[in-house]
Amino acid sequence: MLSIQNLTKTYPGGVRALRGISLEIPPGMFGLLGPNGAGKSTLMKILATLLDPDTGSAHLDSLDLIANKNTTRQLLGYLPQEFGVYPKMSAIDLLSHLAVMKGITNRSERKELVEGLLQQTNLWDLRKKNLGGFSGGMKQRFGIAQALLANPKLIIVDEPTAGLDPAERNRFLNLLSSLGSDRTVILSTHIVDDVRQLCPRMAIIASGELLLEGAPNDALAALHGRIWSKVVATGDELQALESQFQVISTHLVGGQHEVRVYANTSPGEGFLPVDSDLEDVYFLNLSQQAKAVLPN
Numbered sequence: 001m002l003s004i005q006n007l008t009k010t011y012p013g014g015v016r017a018l019r020g021i022s023l024e025i026p027p028g029m030f031g032l033l034g035p036n037g038a039g040k041s042t043l044m045k046i047l048a049t050l051l052d053p054d055t056g057s058a059h060l061d062s063l064d065l066i067a068n069k070n071t072t073r074q075l076l077g078y079l080p081q082e083f084g085v086y087p088k089m090s091a092i093d094l095l096s097h098l099a100v101m102k103g104i105t106n107r108s109e110r111k112e113l114v115e116g117l118l119q120q121t122n123l124w125d126l127r128k129k130n131l132g133g134f135s136g137g138m139k140q141r142f143g144i145a146q147a148l149l150a151n152p153k154l155i156i157v158d159e160p161t162a163g164l165d166p167a168e169r170n171r172f173l174n175l176l177s178s179l180g181s182d183r184t185v186i187l188s189t190h191i192v193d194d195v196r197q198l199c200p201r202m203a204i205i206a207s208g209e210l211l212l213e214g215a216p217n218d219a220l221a222a223l224h225g226r227i228w229s230k231v232v233a234t235g236d237e238l239q240a241l242e243s244q245f246q247v248i249s250t251h252l253v254g255g256q257h258e259v260r261v262y263a264n265t266s267p268g269e270g271f272l273p274v275d276s277d278l279e280d281v282y283f284l285n286l287s288q289q290a291k292a293v294l295p296n
């Protein structure tokens, strides 16, 4: 279990990136969902020992991650949001090099490990290609290969699917889901579908605060029967609804606005009850936080 207690972080200049985050993260895939600026990368960097919090603690079982950085690094695999590669090196050369840096000095052991990881991440046929010529998805799969070098117990991947096309994203999510349930994999993302597809547990954070923690299915069940949808033709009608009801989201569907409203009973004519989805959970939590912060 990864146990995070009351982490706070204020950057020089005054941005309060984390305002007291506490989380219990069990082994398996865990989704950390939040909009840009929520504090996801700050939290990931603290867990990856690259940044010190102002207060709070993080323990993986009995290991204090913040106090024991060297030990933590030995059981950590980290794919940062800005993952740079040496463009003129081939995948196999850079991965071997990184393996040496990780302390895997035995040649044959290293060869076996590196080749295995290239196969696991589906990069075997591309192993001699220069990383500079890799697509976004290939680069991210390479990022997973390097994160797996130390056979980590804790894997942290920060916004890995941003910028991937749908096929690359799918392939990448499949790779992540294959990493096993015996270790802890934290996936930070602003893409609700990433979490829906992969994570039995999740948290939503925004403005450095925890909004929700739990199983996506439980969060969906809590909204059951309270999500209503209607297609409106005009912007005026949309505005009228927004002033009257708690509009969770609007989507353009074939040029018209599909409006989703949160209400205990039908908001009125033309509304149909619809199944809640994780995006409803996400937007509802964000809008409730916005209201709490900015009362109107």
Ligand code: ADP
Pocket (backbone or CB within 6 Å): 011, 012, 013, 015, 016, 017, 034, 035, 036, 037, 038, 039, 040, 041, 042, 043
């Ligand atoms: P996320 O990854 O969820 O987008 P971040 O953790 O990157 O969020 O950022 C949280 C907040 O902290 C944002 O307001 C961001 O602008 C600010 N921030 C991030 N890094 C720094 C930094 N090095 N110096 C000052 N402010 C920062």
Ligand code: MG
Pocket (backbone or CB within 6 Å): 040, 041, 042, 081, 158, 159
């Ligand atoms: Mg980030």
